Amino acid sequence: MEDTVFNGGFFTTALWIALGVCCLGLLWRLxxxxxxxxGPDAKEVSFLQRLGAAIIGGIKAIFSKRLPGIIGGFVLDSxxxxxxxxxxxxxxxxxxxxxxxxxxxxVMHALHVLxxxxxxxxxxxxxxxxxxxxxxxxxxxxxxxxxxxxxxxKDWGKVRPARLPIDALFGILVVVIVVTGFLLxxxxxxxxxxxxxxAEEYGIDEDEIKGLRWVWKLDYxxxxxxxxxxxxxxxxxEGRGYNEDYCVGCHSKPQHAFVSYxxxxxxxxxxxxxxxxxxxxxxxxxxxxxxxxxxALLPFTRVFHVVADPISLVVRGAASxxxxxxxxxxxxxxxxxxxxxxxxxxxxxxxxxxxxxxMNNQELLPSRKVQATRLVASRSEIKAGQAERLAVGAHLxxxxxxxxxxCPVGLDLADLWDAGRGDLSSKGFPAPAVWVKExxxxxxxxxxxxxxxxxPPAGPLTADRNQFSACVQCQTCxxxxxxxxxxxxDRVDLAPQQVMNLxxxxxxxxxxxxxxVWDCATCYQCQENCPEGIRVTDIMLELRGAAWRQLxxxxxxxxxx
Amino acid sequence: MNSQDQLWDVAxxxxxxxxxxxxxxAASKGLSVLHIxxxxxxxxxxxxxxxxxVHPVKDSTVHEDPWHGIELxxxxxxxxxxxxxxxxxxxxxxxxxxxxxxxxxMPYEPSTTNHFVPTSMGTLKGTFGVPTTMTSGAKAFENKxxxxxxEIRGLREFSAAQMVHTMGDKWPGLxxxxxxxxxxxxxxxxxxxxxxxxxxxxxxxxxxxDIVRPLIGDAKAVGFPAILGLSxxxxxxxxxxxxxxxxxxxxxxxxxxxxxLRLKHSFEVAAAAAGVFRRVQSVVTGVKFDNDxxxxxxxxxxGNQEVQAKAVILATGxxxxxxxxxxxxxxxxxxxxxxxxxxxxxxxxxxxxxxxKSGHAINRCGLLVDSKWxxxxxxxxxxxxxxxxxxxxxxxxxxxxxxxxxxxxIGTAWAAVSAMSDDFGSIGGx
Ligand SMILES: Cc1cc2nc3c(=O)[nH]c(=O)nc-3n(C[C@H](O)[C@H](O)[C@H](O)COP(=O)(O)OP(=O)(O)OC[C@H]3O[C@@H](n4cnc5c(N)ncnc54)[C@H](O)[C@@H]3O)c2cc1C
Ligand code: SF4
Ligand code: SF4
Ligand code: SF4
Ligand code: SF4
Numbered sequence: 001m002e003d004t005v006f007n008g009g010f011f012t013t014a015l016w017i018a019l020g021v022c023c024l025g026l027l028w029r030l031x032x033x034x035x036x037x038x039g040p041d042a043k044e045v046s047f048l049q050r051l052g053a054a055i056i057g058g059i060k061a062i063f064s065k066r067l068p069g070i071i072g073g074f075v076l077d078s079x080x081x082x083x084x085x086x087x088x089x090x091x092x093x094x095x096x097x098x099x100x101x102x103x104x105x106x107v108m109h110a111l112h113v114l115x116x117x118x119x120x121x122x123x124x125x126x127x128x129x130x131x132x133x134x135x136x137x138x139x140x141x142x143x144x145x146x147x148x149x150x151x152x153x154k155d156w157g158k159v160r161p162a163r164l165p166i167d168a169l170f171g172i173l174v175v176v177i178v179v180t181g182f183l184l185x186x187x188x189x190x191x192x193x194x195x196x197x198x199a200e201e202y203g204i205d206e207d208e209i210k211g212l213r214w215v216w217k218l219d220y221x222x223x224x225x226x227x228x229x230x231x232x233x234x235x236x237x238e239g240r241g242y243n244e245d246y247c248v249g250c251h252s253k254p255q256h257a258f259v260s261y262x263x264x265x266x267x268x269x270x271x272x273x274x275x276x277x278x279x280x281x282x283x284x285x286x287x288x289x290x291x292x293x294x295x296a297l298l299p300f301t302r303v304f305h306v307v308a309d310p311i312s313l314v315v316r317g318a319a320s321x322x323x324x325x326x327x328x329x330x331x332x333x334x335x336x337x338x339x340x341x342x343x344x345x346x347x348x349x350x351x352x353x354x355x356x357x358x359m360n361n362q363e364l365l366p367s368r369k370v371q372a373t374r375l376v377a378s379r380s381e382i383k384a385g386q387a388e389r390l391a392v393g394a395h396l397x398x399x400x401x402x403x404x405x406x407c408p409v410g411l412d413l414a415d416l417w418d419a420g421r422g423d424l425s426s427k428g429f430p431a432p433a434v435w436v437k438e439x440x441x442x443x444x445x446x447x448x449x450x451x452x453x454x455x456p457p458a459g460p461l462t463a464d465r466n467q468f469s470a471c472v473q474c475q476t477c478x479x480x481x482x483x484x485x486x487x488x489x490d491r492v493d494l495a496p497q498q499v500m501n502l503x504x505x506x507x508x509x510x511x512x513x514x515x516x517v518w519d520c521a522t523c524y525q526c527q528e529n530c531p532e533g534i535r536v537t538d539i540m541l542e543l544r545g546a547a548w549r550q551l552x553x554x555x556x557x558x559x560x561x
Numbered sequence: 562m563n564s565q566d567q568l569w570d571v572a573x574x575x576x577x578x579x580x581x582x583x584x585x586x587a588a589s590k591g592l593s594v595l596h597i598x599x600x601x602x603x604x605x606x607x608x609x610x611x612x613x614x615v616h617p618v619k620d621s622t623v624h625e626d627p628w629h630g631i632e633l634x635x636x637x638x639x640x641x642x643x644x645x646x647x648x649x650x651x652x653x654x655x656x657x658x659x660x661x662x663x664x665x666x667m668p669y670e671p672s673t674t675n676h677f678v679p680t681s682m683g684t685l686k687g688t689f690g691v692p693t694t695m696t697s698g699a700k701a702f703e704n705k706x707x708x709x710x711x712e713i714r715g716l717r718e719f720s721a722a723q724m725v726h727t728m729g730d731k732w733p734g735l736x737x738x739x740x741x742x743x744x745x746x747x748x749x750x751x752x753x754x755x756x757x758x759x760x761x762x763x764x765x766x767x768x769x770x771d772i773v774r775p776l777i778g779d780a781k782a783v784g785f786p787a788i789l790g791l792s793x794x795x796x797x798x799x800x801x802x803x804x805x806x807x808x809x810x811x812x813x814x815x816x817x818x819x820x821x822l823r824l825k826h827s828f829e830v831a832a833a834a835a836g837v838f839r840r841v842q843s844v845v846t847g848v849k850f851d852n853d854x855x856x857x858x859x860x861x862x863x864g865n866q867e868v869q870a871k872a873v874i875l876a877t878g879x880x881x882x883x884x885x886x887x888x889x890x891x892x893x894x895x896x897x898x899x900x901x902x903x904x905x906x907x908x909x910x911x912x913x914x915x916x917x918k919s920g921h922a923i924n925r926c927g928l929l930v931d932s933k934w935x936x937x938x939x940x941x942x943x944x945x946x947x948x949x950x951x952x953x954x955x956x957x958x959x960x961x962x963x964x965x966x967x968x969x970x971i972g973t974a975w976a977a978v979s980a981m982s983d984d985f986g987s988i989g990g991x
Contacts, residue, residue: 476822
């Protein structure tokens with residue numbers, strides 16, 4: 001019957017449309033990898049340079065000595081999902097079941113004319129092991145969906161990445177396809193119409209068919225409405241003979257369809273024929289249109305990562321042996337937009353992740369920052385409030401590199417964050433360390449004084465004179481400070497001991513805007529060595545926090561004038 | 562390990578020379594030691610370990626033999642803590658610390674007498690323990706070798722010109738050259754520690770060697786400010802001697818100096834090697850005693866914690882270390898409010914002559930201890946049977962004028978720990 005549906009123009013047209021949309025979508029996304037501009041250096045490379053980098057990169061990857069390594073990485077990371085396995089066995093199982101369930105169903109069932117028939121000389125959907133396996137993989141797919149969607153909140157906790165509606169829709173489509181598939185199979189098992197069609201095809205004559213019908217009612221569950229009571233034993237025996245001759249070569253016992261058969265039974269299909277109600281047609285339409293819809297949707301959902309991720313992994317493999325060209329790096333950032341599966345693994349270990357909740361700013365989390373980077377890079381204006389939130393997220397990142405280590409699809413997040421900060425700077429949101437240093441400390445102090453009158457202490461440490469009054473100006477802190485030591489000609493404006501002296505003199509406003517406060521590497525050398533036990537580094541940090549809080553608004557007001 | 566989860570044999574409070582030495586001595590005796598100290602006066606040190614150079618203070622008599630000096634002190638000031646320690650114990654204690662510091666990367670020249678080391682002020686400092694990087698300075702002066710001093714532009718705490726000016730008539734062959742430190746063009750002020758770490762790299766060291774070598778001329782020794790390496794001073798010093806072909810010595814600079822940081826670092830390494838458990842960055846804010854156990858409240862950036870110990874050694878220093886505190890009326894001991902021996906009233910703190918050679922009464926105030934180094938009240942009764950006090954917090958000494966800072970700290974630490982461990986033996990503590 002499946003073979004026949006495509007003969008009608010309607011389904012064929014629908015399929016072509018779905019494939020057309022899918023291909024255009026794929027093309028659009030592929031081209032976007034050469035168009036999206038992320039990072040200040042993206043403006044310096046042309047489309048052609050990027051195209052060239054992509055082609056050369058691809059060729060290089062194929063002919064490089066590292067190909068076995070790249071393939072090995074692909075097997076482990078893509079096919080076997082090694083990283084996900086380490087994080088959650090349950091989610092790993094779900095992902096494997098879903099992916100391989102779908103894959104096998106597509107190869108063996110949806111595309112059987114193209115693939116399965118050619119791969120297996122004796123392929124018959126109704127014959128074991130194929131009959132059994134189709135049910136197995138259908139179930140695997142459903143279990144996969146359940147495992148992947150259930151307990152997301154529990155597994156991912158507060159850092160659960162955002163999920164897009166279109167991805168949920170795709171998931172629903174998969175469930176619909178598999179469920180209608182089972183129902184269709186169940187319906188077909190019990191359908192006299194299907195039996196009659198087969199009998200006709202095989203030219204079985206009137207006499208033979210009587211016994212055969214009884215065999216198929218009893219052994220295969222076809223719901224012949226007219227067969228009631230017990231069959232004549234001889235007739236049945238005879239039917240069994242014909243069955244051996246004509247049918248068993250292509251039909252295993254339906255019980256092997258361990259889902260569809262019980263469904264058919266439970267739904268009472270085995271007892272009553274649903275042919276008349278056209279249930280089969282309805283199911284088939286749903287099944288097939290769900291498939292088409294899924295095909296058309298594919299490039300626009302997260303599922304597109306099945307294309308983007310292997311490429312991303314290959315790029316990572318290539319990048320680990322030789323640094324990418326500028327154009328290659330820019331391409332890679334654009335690719336990252338599609339390759340990121342929003343799995344949220346990067347959020348797990350993020351050094352600043354724990355304060356995301358405390359600051360009530362999800363934009364600190366790397367999984368969110370991936371998309372934010374694109375938003376910032378886009379030509380359109382971002383709302384001021386949002387830009388500030390994104391800027392906080394971008395600039396608080398400690399560049400610890402844990403997210404890059406974690407990312408299962410091999411994104412170079414470190415490079416992405418760097419590029420993102422560059423874009424933020426060029427849109428007027430540089431890191432505080434940058435904009436504070438644009439003015440000398442004295443200018444900030446004056447601006448602050450003009451706005452606030454008396455500048456409040458930076459925090460509990462600077463408010464408490466006992467914390468620094470013991471400073472004897474011995475200069476040990478400055479002596480041991482690696483930042484002062486390495487600042488060369490471009491000296492810090494105030495050495496640590498001078499900052500402490502300002503505090504002693506009650507000039508904390510001047511301390512706030514000092515470059516030292518921002519250049520401090522928080523190495524704790526000064527605090528560790530201060531003979532008077534003064535918490536020099538803690539005070540530096542407190543000043544830095546206060547500078548951000550107090551000078552930020554001053555800057556914003558001045559900018560708006 | 563968490564310091565609050567266990568009952569310590571000893572808690573040592575204070576991270577100066579006295580506290581560090583006491584912790585090391587106690588740990589070497591097999592006691593479990595918790596050492597608490599925030600900040601450390603150690604960085605003020607010059608690296609030179611003074612045992613006793615001056616006695617009597619009022620005559621500024623300088624001794625070459627510190628043991629003889631202590632013998633004299635015993636007759637003249639029998640209750641001076643240095644006299645109570647005595648020359649024998651002092652010798653053992655100071656040598657033990659010098660050995661420990663040597664193992665920790667800051668070797669001292671083996672010594673039996675005081676040495677006279679030229680300082681950046683152009684004076685000679687009589688001292689007992691001299692780091693090997695500084696010993697040739699004393700020899701060069703003693704033998705009046707023609708000597709080249711190197712001054713570095715931008716390093717404000719050291720002027721070789723000043724040294725030559727003051728010492729020149731006693732030391733005719735002394736001359737100096739001023740050099741530009743590599744990569745320091747345009748930098749107005751240089752810091753000794755930064756130069757010291759820079760000299761630990763081959764490139765910078767070689768560059769300095771190349772600048773200095775042509776300047777040596779007839780000099781038989783070359784003196785640098787104390788910047789020859791921070792934690793690698795032995796190796797840096799040796800590299801300079803090998804490359805320049807003459808003895809090279811460091812000249813101690815004003816506090817806080819590179820050798821002060823070395824001293825702090827080496828004491829920390831030595832304490833760790835002895836098995837001391839250290840709680841840095843915390844202060845003791847309170848101590849409660851019951852029959853056998855002292856409970857100390859520790860405060861750090863994260864809050865308060867309590868630890869328990871069977872004995873407590875107080876080594877919190879004087880005014881600068883905050884072991885003593887002077888208010889309008891009197892001098893107090895802020896942690897336990899212990900009895901502080903001091904002049905009747907504030908008027909008597911200082912002599913009328915501020916520069917009086919004999920010093921001021923305030924310099925000799927401090928804690929009184931019994932024969933086992935336990936603080937007592939005004940009537941000689943101990944405060945708690947296993948509370949000990951060591952170092953500069955003790956009364957009846959003037960380490961600054963006696964030039965006996967390290968000796969006082971190390972010697973009293975040794976004596977108190979000996980008394981304490983005898984006590985532990987008798988209570989079967991360990
Ligand atoms: C300017 C200067 C130059 C010196 N030069 C020399 C020299 O040339 N040769 C030499 O031999 N010695 C020198 N010394 C060092 C001197 O020997 C010692 O400082 C002196 O012996 C005192 O040692 P101390 O350990 O008793 O006290 P300090 O060194 O004052 O140490 C006391 C320690 O206790 C800590 N403390 C106080 N209260 C608490 C508390 N409640 N909780 C925790 N910790 C606390 C303090 O933070 C400090 O670390 C110099 C010292 C100074 C200041
Ligand atoms: S960046 Fe990588 S780890 Fe993070 S959500 Fe995207 S794919 Fe997952
Ligand atoms: S590099 Fe930044 S985003 Fe990535 S884990 Fe570290 S702090 Fe988080
Ligand atoms: S080391 Fe401490 S006492 Fe010395 S100048 Fe710095 S803050 Fe002041
Ligand atoms: S913590 Fe900051 S100020 Fe202190 S020594 Fe390190 S870099 Fe310098």
